[in-house]
Amino acid sequence: MKSIGVFTSGGDAPGMNACIRSVVRTGLYLGLDVYGIKYGYNGMIDGDIYKMKSYSVSNIVQRGGTILKSARSKDFMTKEGRAKAYEQLKKRGIEGLVAIGGDGTFTGANIFYEEYGIPIVGAPGTIDNDLYGSDYTIGFDTAVNTALDAIDKIRDTANSHDRVFFIEVMGRHSGYIAIQSGIGGGAELVMVPETSTTIGDVIQTLKEGRDNQKTSSIVVVAEGGEQGDALEVAAKVAKELPDLDIRVSTLGHIQRGGSPTSYDRILSSRLGMAAVEGLVNGEKNVMVGVVNDKIAYTSFKLAISKAKPINPELMRLVDILSI
Amino acid sequence: MKSIGVFTSGGDAPGMNACIRSVVRTGLYLGLDVYGIKYGYNGMIDGDIYKMKSYSVSNIVQRGGTILKSARSKDFMTKEGRAKAYEQLKKRGIEGLVAIGGDGTFTGANIFYEEYGIPIVGAPGTIDNDLYGSDYTIGFDTAVNTALDAIDKIRDTANSHDRVFFIEVMGRHSGYIAIQSGIGGGAELVMVPETSTTIGDVIQTLKEGRDNQKTSSIVVVAEGGEQGDALEVAAKVAKELPDLDIRVSTLGHIQRGGSPTSYDRILSSRLGMAAVEGLVNGEKNVMVGVVNDKIAYTSFKLAISKAKPINPELMRLVDILSI
Amino acid sequence: MKSIGVFTSGGDAPGMNACIRSVVRTGLYLGLDVYGIKYGYNGMIDGDIYKMKSYSVSNIVQRGGTILKSARSKDFMTKEGRAKAYEQLKKRGIEGLVAIGGDGTFTGANIFYEEYGIPIVGAPGTIDNDLYGSDYTIGFDTAVNTALDAIDKIRDTANSHDRVFFIEVMGRHSGYIAIQSGIGGGAELVMVPETSTTIGDVIQTLKEGRDNQKTSSIVVVAEGGEQGDALEVAAKVAKELPDLDIRVSTLGHIQRGGSPTSYDRILSSRLGMAAVEGLVNGEKNVMVGVVNDKIAYTSFKLAISKAKPINPELMRLVDILSI
Amino acid sequence: MKSIGVFTSGGDAPGMNACIRSVVRTGLYLGLDVYGIKYGYNGMIDGDIYKMKSYSVSNIVQRGGTILKSARSKDFMTKEGRAKAYEQLKKRGIEGLVAIGGDGTFTGANIFYEEYGIPIVGAPGTIDNDLYGSDYTIGFDTAVNTALDAIDKIRDTANSHDRVFFIEVMGRHSGYIAIQSGIGGGAELVMVPETSTTIGDVIQTLKEGRDNQKTSSIVVVAEGGEQGDALEVAAKVAKELPDLDIRVSTLGHIQRGGSPTSYDRILSSRLGMAAVEGLVNGEKNVMVGVVNDKIAYTSFKLAISKAKPINPELMRLVDILSI
Incomplete structure (x- = not known):
């Protein structure tokens, strides 16, 4: 050759x-x-x-x-x-x-x-x-760190305002970014395509957190989940738990770039x-x-x-x- | 006291x-x-x-x-x-x-x-x-730097794929974040509430860029503009310039947090x-x-x-x- | 228990x-x-x-x-x-x-x-x-990324001034940080305790680089090498290659901290x-x-x-x- | 023209x-x-x-x-x-x-x-x-933020070990980087060429901190001060306050580079x-x-x-x- x-x-x-x-x-x-x-x-x-x-x-x-x-x-x-x-x-x-x-x-x-x-x-x-x-x-490692950095920033706001944030990360058929950035970011729950998480599961986790005096929570959602994207999941949860101050953030293209x-x-x-x-x-x-x-x-x-x-x-x- | x-x-x-x-x-x-x-x-x-x-x-x-x-x-x-x-x-x-x-x-x-x-x-x-x-x-300075860091990352993808990105930053009544992150990020155009930018202006800028051999472009959009949010602006532009590979990224809540x-x-x-x-x-x-x-x-x-x-x-x- | x-x-x-x-x-x-x-x-x-x-x-x-x-x-x-x-x-x-x-x-x-x-x-x-x-x-992974970030910054200056930089990283008995940050940072040479690198080796590498039209070079030195710390190595090299514009940077304690x-x-x-x-x-x-x-x-x-x-x-x- | x-x-x-x-x-x-x-x-x-x-x-x-x-x-x-x-x-x-x-x-x-x-x-x-x-x-703004980032990292170690750190930043004839990174980094004292700070002043500040239950301290030193560089200042202080766990970090060339x-x-x-x-x-x-x-x-x-x-x-x- x-x-x-x-x-x-x-x-x-x-x-x-x-x-x-x-x-x-x-x-x-x-x-x-x-x-x-x-x-x-x-x-x-x-x-x-x-x-x-x-x-x-x-x-x-x-x-x-x-x-x-x-x-x-x-x-x-x-x-x-x-x-x-x-x-x-x-x-x-x-x-x-x-x-x-x-x-x-x-x-x-x-x-x-x-x-x-x-x-x-x-x-x-x-x-x-x-x-x-x-x-x-x-x-992959860079994307996870970028997602994590974003979650760290969003947690500042979640903590300051006692909010629940649904954060959507990339990974249409794979929950790797979600699971790793979720663990690293201290998320209360991670929704990945590989496992089935129902809206009921989400609600229960958030309720348990509230019972344990958690004032804010983060749920990381892989983009291609069966419950829909983060906006859809959040909307379903908000219906059941109207007292929560719920926000959604979709990280999007920033996950592809960077040094x-x-x-x-x-x-x-x-x-x-x-x-x-x-x-x-x-x-x-x-x-x-x-x-x-x-x-x-x-x-x-x-x-x-x-x-x-x-x-x-x-x-x-x-x-x-x-x- | x-x-x-x-x-x-x-x-x-x-x-x-x-x-x-x-x-x-x-x-x-x-x-x-x-x-x-x-x-x-x-x-x-x-x-x-x-x-x-x-x-x-x-x-x-x-x-x-x-x-x-x-x-x-x-x-x-x-x-x-x-x-x-x-x-x-x-x-x-x-x-x-x-x-x-x-x-x-x-x-x-x-x-x-x-x-x-x-x-x-x-x-x-x-x-x-x-x-x-x-x-x-x-x-403000932190938010601008966060937005800028995101734009830097997105430009990596824009350049690699010859794309046009519409990036929405915060600032409902004020274009400060948009104008500063736009200049710092080397944006081709910045749409702020303080000035009137028509869809025609956007199209012209993108066309001129193409004529000048620019293969990718970034348009920074302040969230509260009269032409709508970044998604709406992008949709209108895509109709007129169907050949362009257009993407949208809304930076959202990351702009509020961080050290x-x-x-x-x-x-x-x-x-x-x-x-x-x-x-x-x-x-x-x-x-x-x-x-x-x-x-x-x-x-x-x-x-x-x-x-x-x-x-x-x-x-x-x-x-x-x-x- | x-x-x-x-x-x-x-x-x-x-x-x-x-x-x-x-x-x-x-x-x-x-x-x-x-x-x-x-x-x-x-x-x-x-x-x-x-x-x-x-x-x-x-x-x-x-x-x-x-x-x-x-x-x-x-x-x-x-x-x-x-x-x-x-x-x-x-x-x-x-x-x-x-x-x-x-x-x-x-x-x-x-x-x-x-x-x-x-x-x-x-x-x-x-x-x-x-x-x-x-x-x-x-x-370890954080320390390497911190060292790498520093090397990236120093390379800006090395490139701008056509300089040779000797950068000392931590690792008294172990070259892990040096080898990883060296590869990641695009170093011309990495000196680690695990292998023997003579001053002659360093000089040869720098000469070869010069012959290949490299205008700047980076040598990463683990702190506990047999040739001494980065300052000592640089001094020995400077004696043999007086034409080079040589600088030394010891990264020190920043490698221990950070998120x-x-x-x-x-x-x-x-x-x-x-x-x-x-x-x-x-x-x-x-x-x-x-x-x-x-x-x-x-x-x-x-x-x-x-x-x-x-x-x-x-x-x-x-x-x-x-x- | x-x-x-x-x-x-x-x-x-x-x-x-x-x-x-x-x-x-x-x-x-x-x-x-x-x-x-x-x-x-x-x-x-x-x-x-x-x-x-x-x-x-x-x-x-x-x-x-x-x-x-x-x-x-x-x-x-x-x-x-x-x-x-x-x-x-x-x-x-x-x-x-x-x-x-x-x-x-x-x-x-x-x-x-x-x-x-x-x-x-x-x-x-x-x-x-x-x-x-x-x-x-x-x-200047980039250099200050780089210095600040380093100080943030070093403070992690200072806090963890109850240490006093002398951190040297650039600025041979000017204390701008020192004063700004010192304020931003929460330093207990900043030594700049523009004002006269004696070793006695340093010692008094550190003693006061100790009296106020501060377990760690940071002193930012501009490189060209009349009391010498950070290593010299630290040595003088260590003689007078031998109980303190004192360390020195010279930030050096990283302050010149970076995005x-x-x-x-x-x-x-x-x-x-x-x-x-x-x-x-x-x-x-x-x-x-x-x-x-x-x-x-x-x-x-x-x-x-x-x-x-x-x-x-x-x-x-x-x-x-x-x-």
Whole structure:
């Protein structure tokens, strides 16, 4: 292998730049040419590709977002699109790819590999931490800390006014951000897609808190819960407990950005290095991850299809700590 | 004067604790007894009042919220409520009050003074910076920095995905937070209640940006604008410019909390000291503020009624910097 | 077991409060009485002990330091001191202890257990991450992020002035903070006690950087290296490379404080819960840790004596990423 | 005037990039060509000069340091150096300059103007806030907040261990950073060059604190005080009060870097705009500043020679708040 390409795809995540940097420098260190492909699969199709040097990735380890830009590509979902993409790679002699992204990215990569046999190693870049095959994904630790910082701020107001706050965090199919920011933020209750929490449960928790002289409470709600979003949950609760001073805050897009934490920079750097080393060593059609703090490769298929359950110990912690 | 009381009222603001600390310690320094009144006017009516010592305010200068809690009081809007409140003060020999809050707080204080003649000095505690008689209010600088930090994070995503973001910040009747966070955040446009911005203006700005090769844009929207909130503005723009990838983020309650900035801690400390010194020197029925970095006292009436216009130089800055 | 005590000892670490909170609430949840012992072993000897309630630990999860205060105790190193301490516990019916601290704390706990047979479970509270039996210790993640934030700031100046900065971080016997903040901060070189780095190595790295058109460089130095502290290393390098504009920054005590990160709050909460559950289940004379994200108990002896090597993959990362 | 140049010189300060951005965009807005001069006067002499576009300053408003790099120039202190510099400007048709820096920068600018008559407007870029003619300088607010954040962290440890900390902040000839971070950080005492504080004063304050049941104390020391640096002051105090557990922390270079605060971004943007508008309107040989929140121009001579005293109200605040 003499030439590889790297791109980011899907929602951006803090640490993607650190990962790009690691891919580029590991590639150069191993004597490879490294090409940056902009705007994910779209740039691959359009040939928006340039050769990267060591200085191309200077001073980006601390930056959120992705210098290669990201996009979701409709064209790549067509046979024609993928054919064009392959031509662009072939023309430049690119023999392997590092794809930084989430399940959509890897679904595309899987098809592309099957059609054209080009080796692809994926790095899990998504704040949702919803990929099997890596204990943590790039951006997750930063997103949790951002959510936590917001909860800390909101608790100032909750305490000052004796209010109940429903705080919605990201994680449509995964409660990881919710459970971790909930524990860290001292939430009374956390509602995640993985477990069933009824409105009755919420009401009981809030009543118990009141009985225990709690004057304010925080409920963290993962965005995709079965009881609806935070606004809907709050409205249902308010009907039953009209005396409470209830407010809602939806944290939204701030959770995607910002300078990555130490953990995310190191994870991203490790995964970038391991992705390139994997390619060189013959890995293909796999996602690289960290399992029990060791590098592991998992097939794309497994990575995107197998569920990653939340540690039940964490669910128990919320219960105990909120007494 | 031998005894004074201090309370916080209305929406909490970062720096209120630093102000309470300053009131208490200045009072003690001058040989006064200082009483903390909890939950604003409600606690005054209910007698939720305690004597404060120097250590009562230890280690709070850096904390958001208010250790005296805050509330909006319906009872104080009645003659009976105010009569009860006065009795509670009289009973304890409290001869003067420091009221930390916003226009609602001062409206109540004004009536209370007129009815009972008890000297009250207000300190402007509100993130909105909408009080005449002080260049800045307690909590404003922190709120702007919180909004700015959020905008910085969102710009990471905007840049990575070539998106247009409409970001809603607080400030129902005042565009101060919007204009400052907009300039600091490098926004292409800022919509504030003080000036009229049409949807046509927004569209033109975005089009010009596109013509100038801008791939992403940020529009900061103050919550109470005439074009509606950020969601409504975004919807109207999306109809006219369907090609743009438009997103909305409403920052919400995070803007009220958090550890106060240096500026807010010092401002709060200065105003707390000046409030007590003012009371001792015979000030009554006034808000203490900082005008051109000097302490100034302004009648409650003026403070809550007179408009504080935004520096037109700042509006011009947004225009120039977004080219 | 009906009653337990909890204390913090040795250098404070962010997350100790979250751990105390978890110990208290888990204890109460399990129906135990929980006593807080102030100032570590000193307070145990002096009887500075009080019963804790759920509200005793409200609103502390986000705070650095320790509400139970900490100290190093000379008296506890004597037989008489420990006898007094035991009497104080006996008098109150305290039948088990949770000790939050580092190797000094556990050395004392080990002796105390051997002499009096009182069950003690330790929780690893030290920013240095130098205890065997837990992949991470309470406060480490926060300390690394604090160091990283400082390195990010210093790099602004290094870049602006084309300087070489030697930055000293904590870790007298352990290079964990150095290696992690070094990778995260994009350092050109990291000097840790675990490996031998000569001044010649430093000089070569800086020369290579210069040859590769690097205009500024950062060298992270763990405080207890064999080449001396950062000032000494810098002086030796300056002699050999007089053309370089070299500066030194010693981060110092800021690394111990601050609001704990999400990771530290969750780790602390988990360890606090597991410490109490361990005590109830008959554990004694052990440290509770997290190994491969699972709770594990390790004898005090092993925890304080066995070396925890740095992942060699991380040392390799520094090399590769600095090209 | 058709062409202007902009450069940064002296120590870097957060907000310099925001100021460069404002200079460039205001210049373009007014139809001027704008040249960036790298490495301050050195780049002017060497012709390290390039034409800047609007996108040259995209996405830098939030970054510390200076994209134009900075340096102190020995060559510019010679007649020959300045002659070369003038030639470089003339060759490119640069008819006016914006110099962002501190007193050294303006001293050079003053001579350059007197020799060659080229109009120069300076913008005060220094964290020390030691220039007459502007209430605040670019970078000061950020530096104070950085120092304050460090003090907050250190106080966690001071409180946990009942220690006295001497914390040294920047400001060789000016106590602004010390006094503001000291008030904001709740310091018991602040030692600044502007006033005389004896070791006896320090000892008395610490004794009084002890008498008032204070268990920990913080003394903020400006680096250039007459009693020596923080280490020296601490050593002298330790001799007299051997029972105290005294520690020293020197904050150092972290105070120069980091993302600028809202205040610094806005101040920088305003000053950049006003500098260019000043040049166009015929200003020359002056520093632009903000006085009572209004733009003001002050001759270089006055700006660098006239003292800017610290508001005595602030000194009084420290006294009162530390009781």
